[in-house]
Amino acid sequence: MTVHARHAGGSVTLQDVALEAGVSMATASRVLNGSTRRVAESYRGLVEAAAERLGYTANLSAQATARGTSAIIALLVADIADPYFGEIASGVARAANAAGLIVTVAITERDDAREVRLVRALRGQRPRGLILAASRSSHEFEPELANELRLIAEAGGHVVALGAGSDTVRNVSVDNRGGGEALGLALAERGYRRALVLAAADGVLTSDERLAGITAGFTAGGGTAPRVYRGVFTRDSGNDLMARALADGVDAGTVVFAVSDIVAIGALSALRAAGREPGTDIALAGFDDIPACLDVTPALTTVHVPLAQVGHEAFQASTDDEWLLDAGSLRLEVLVRDSTPRRS
Numbered sequence: 001m002t003v004h005a006r007h008a009g010g011s012v013t014l015q016d017v018a019l020e021a022g023v024s025m026a027t028a029s030r031v032l033n034g035s036t037r038r039v040a041e042s043y044r045g046l047v048e049a050a051a052e053r054l055g056y057t058a059n060l061s062a063q064a065t066a067r068g069t070s071a072i073i074a075l076l077v078a079d080i081a082d083p084y085f086g087e088i089a090s091g092v093a094r095a096a097n098a099a100g101l102i103v104t105v106a107i108t109e110r111d112d113a114r115e116v117r118l119v120r121a122l123r124g125q126r127p128r129g130l131i132l133a134a135s136r137s138s139h140e141f142e143p144e145l146a147n148e149l150r151l152i153a154e155a156g157g158h159v160v161a162l163g164a165g166s167d168t169v170r171n172v173s174v175d176n177r178g179g180g181e182a183l184g185l186a187l188a189e190r191g192y193r194r195a196l197v198l199a200a201a202d203g204v205l206t207s208d209e210r211l212a213g214i215t216a217g218f219t220a221g222g223g224t225a226p227r228v229y230r231g232v233f234t235r236d237s238g239n240d241l242m243a244r245a246l247a248d249g250v251d252a253g254t255v256v257f258a259v260s261d262i263v264a265i266g267a268l269s270a271l272r273a274a275g276r277e278p279g280t281d282i283a284l285a286g287f288d289d290i291p292a293c294l295d296v297t298p299a300l301t302t303v304h305v306p307l308a309q310v311g312h313e314a315f316q317a318s319t320d321d322e323w324l325l326d327a328g329s330l331r332l333e334v335l336v337r338d339s340t341p342r343r344s
Helices: 015-019 024-034 042-054 060-067 083-098 112-123 141-153 176-189 204-221 236-247 259-273 307-319
Strands: 074-075 102-107 129-132 158-161 171-172 195-200 227-231 255-258 281-287 302-304 333-335
Touching: 015 024, 015 227, 024 042, 024 112, 024 236, 042 204, 074 083, 074 112, 074 307, 083 259, 102 112, 102 129, 102 302, 129 307, 141 158, 158 307, 171 204, 176 255, 176 281, 176 333, 195 236, 195 259, 227 236, 236 255, 236 259, 236 281, 236 302, 255 259, 259 281
Parallel strands: 074 102, 074 129, 129 158, 158 171, 195 227, 195 255, 255 281
Antiparallel strands: 302 333
């Protein structure tokens, strides 16, 4: 196909692409501007090939001005190096790619003031949707953050939170308490009676919900209330908390519950450094089922959270005009592995 001449000034327009592809402006726009209306694959291929030949780049600012929002989905995570957030981001990115949208990722570092600054900056991009995936310390949004989220919603963007939502914020829930309770009960039924928990700081909702569930399930199964050590959701914290617990004394046959797998992997290193035998001497369980759970020795007992599905659901909530508020919690599953052998 012959490449048609560009408009004066050298910039390639949507009209140029439509002419080159031999389709209508409307069809070219649906393909290149992230429309939710379906286009036949044959036409989509013609338009995308023409856009590539001509070097066409969509004008995101013009799109945002025309429709009120851009083709951007903004995703806020606490720490992109944590596989928990990486798996969620992967789910969001794959869904966005299939829909022809762009994902912008920002890192809050669990700093409330930083989160407000990031949301304010992202609001200037007029995102189609904004997903708050960072760990929260309250079911309520801080007033300054709540105001920024309200302004995004009023501009036509959908705001989604993992956990509690609000009148203007949609939510995708993970049943952290239920998963923790099932894990605690399962390990009590395997014969464990003493436990300790490596948790995040008091007030971090995800950690508190998992801790409450683990305690309820373990004591209901006949175990004693666990000792609790608090830090943050990192491998180094897991290592440090486990070392502190060992210094205080941990009897053989104790089960250690870490509120995330990455914390459990840090604890595993501390156990080995102290000459203790993970699984045989001290049992260890995590939460999330990140891929590394099967790479460590012994393989880590954990609670499977469908993290990529969480990301996909959050994306759908950020783009679907018909999404229902509080659509319910995603179900979790306990996976018992070699790190928690049955006690006789």
